[in-house]
Amino acid sequence: MGEENKVILHGMWASPFSKRVELALKFKGIPFEYVEENLKNKRPELLQLNPVHKEIPVLVHNGKPIAESLVILEYIDETWMNSPRLLPQDPYKRARVRFWTSFVQQQLIETLLTVFETDGETQEKGVRDMLEKLQVLEEGIKEFFPDGNPCIDSNNIGLLDLVFSSVFSHYEIQEEVLGIKIINIEKIPLVCSWLTALNQLTLVKESIPPHDKLAAIFKFVREDALKSSSA
Amino acid sequence: MAEVKLLATWPSPFYYRVVWALKSKGIAYEFIEEDLANKSPLLLQYNPVHKKIPVLIHGGKPICESMIILEYIEEIWPKNSLLPNDPYEKAVARFWIKFADDKSPEIWRVFRSVGEEQEKAAKDSLEMLKTIEEHALGEKKFFGGDKIGMVGIAFGQLAQWLQVIEDVTGVKLLEASEFPRLQRWINNFKQVPVINENLPDYDQMFAFFKGRRQMLLASK
Numbered sequence: 001m002g003e004e005n006k007v008i009l010h011g012m013w014a015s016p017f018s019k020r021v022e023l024a025l026k027f028k029g030i031p032f033e034y035v036e037e038n039l040k041n042k043r044p045e046l047l048q049l050n051p052v053h054k055e056i057p058v059l060v061h062n063g064k065p066i067a068e069s070l071v072i073l074e075y076i077d078e079t080w081m082n083s084p085r086l087l088p089q090d091p092y093k094r095a096r097v098r099f100w101t102s103f104v105q106q107q108l109i110e111t112l113l114t115v116f117e118t119d120g121e122t123q124e125k126g127v128r129d130m131l132e133k134l135q136v137l138e139e140g141i142k143e144f145f146p147d148g149n150p151c152i153d154s155n156n157i158g159l160l161d162l163v164f165s166s167v168f169s170h171y172e173i174q175e176e177v178l179g180i181k182i183i184n185i186e187k188i189p190l191v192c193s194w195l196t197a198l199n200q201l202t203l204v205k206e207s208i209p210p211h212d213k214l215a216a217i218f219k220f221v222r223e224d225a226l227k228s229s230s231a
Numbered sequence: 232m233a234e235v236k237l238l239a240t241w242p243s244p245f246y247y248r249v250v251w252a253l254k255s256k257g258i259a260y261e262f263i264e265e266d267l268a269n270k271s272p273l274l275l276q277y278n279p280v281h282k283k284i285p286v287l288i289h290g291g292k293p294i295c296e297s298m299i300i301l302e303y304i305e306e307i308w309p310k311n312s313l314l315p316n317d318p319y320e321k322a323v324a325r326f327w328i329k330f331a332d333d334k335s336p337e338i339w340r341v342f343r344s345v346g347e348e349q350e351k352a353a354k355d356s357l358e359m360l361k362t363i364e365e366h367a368l369g370e371k372k373f374f375g376g377d378k379i380g381m382v383g384i385a386f387g388q389l390a391q392w393l394q395v396i397e398d399v400t401g402v403k404l405l406e407a408s409e410f411p412r413l414q415r416w417i418n419n420f421k422q423v424p425v426i427n428e429n430l431p432d433y434d435q436m437f438a439f440f441k442g443r444r445q446m447l448l449a450s451k
Contacts, residue, residue, distance in 0.1 A: 066326070075319070078318045091307050092289075094302070098299045099296060136280055
């Protein structure tokens with residue numbers, strides 16, 4: 001690949017923030033080089049690319065770095081305007097997509113982390129919050145699937161789909177490690193059909209890391225968090 | 232043009248973000264004051280998920296979350312642009328907008344707490360200011376340019392509310408000598424007519440937040 005238009009994604013295999021950018025690039029058919037970063041031992045190059053947060057993902061396009069996954073996704077959509085369009089054209093609809101994306105990003109991910117990194121009463125409260133928020137999401141996504149039937153394909157997949165999938169497509173592994181049911185088809189049937197539709201897409205299926213590897217890292221993160229909170 | 236209404240409360244810095252954006256583009260709007268202690272049916276209808284202000288209501292349709300409102304305003308009324316045209320520069324702007332949103336709450340933690348918690352919040356606030364000083368503000372007059380834009384508006388809390396927090400709590404965060412770029416930006420920002428003419432009265436703000444802090448401390 002020539003220097004012109006060269007795209008490099010610095011990511012981490014288990015990070016949902018990294019995953020959603022990978023998926024966006026793949027769905028849009030944008031060729032890119034992937035660099036796996038070691039977050040326990042960050043390379044000087046990563047610190048140079050993202051000096052403010054020193055985190056992944058970082059997208060480098062034409063030698064210029066962009067950090068923050070949602071910022072990267074909007075950049076991708078504005079730079080490569082082929083299908084799938086990640087955001088609708090209409091400004092009001094765009095605001096709605098951004099609103100619910102922000103809800104998943106801020107509310108759901110934060111609560112999921114609480115459930116993962118705590119136990120006892122704190123975790124129980126986290127689980128209750130999680131279920132409540134998923135109920136809110138269930139109501140919220142009705143405006144995107146007015147006929148109650150999410151039909152997602154590689155031409156219409158969007159920002160909210162990618163963000164939600166990156167966090168929840170592997171929910172079964174999360175539930176297994178936690179020993180807690182989070183995605184309950186009776187309580188959130190529309191969210192479940194949405195997840196099913198997403199998980200049928202080949203690129204999404206291929207993006208989910210192997211079961212044992214993902215389960216192992218989730219267990220490690222949980223144990224590590226519990227240890228340091230009781231230390 | 233469809234009606235524009237802004238549901239908000241004084242002296243919320245998020246309300247002022249929207250005011251600055253609307254005024255900089257010459258958009259007329261009706262301000263509807265919300266009482267957060269007694270939330271109106273209007274608020275519950277237009278922002279049922281978060282029940283927070285500001286809410287922009289355009290042609291009867293609600294848009295929530297201040298920075299999402301600003302992106303909407305920019306797209307509907309592109310005149311007097313608040314974001315760069317170039318996709319890369321726009322991405323850099325959005326990076327800082329996100330930073331402003333994620334980190335600004337630290338100064339409010341200073342406002343709401345005492346003792347050790349306040350010390351930690353002060354430390355985190357200083358980290359934030361340091362990052363802005365070293366990475367966000369180049370040598371240009373405003374973030375990324377000669378005119379104010381969405382990034383400056385996103386950091387607007389630092390231009391007046393920060394000082395109120397410092398004066399009410401007695402915790403000094405922004406020493407001009409340590410943060411010369413930031414101080415210069417604040418001075419420039421406050422002199423821009425659309426900002427200057429749309430800043431809450433300092434004494435009224437001080438009285439309001441002083442009262443709030445007293446209530447918070449009494450309840451601890």
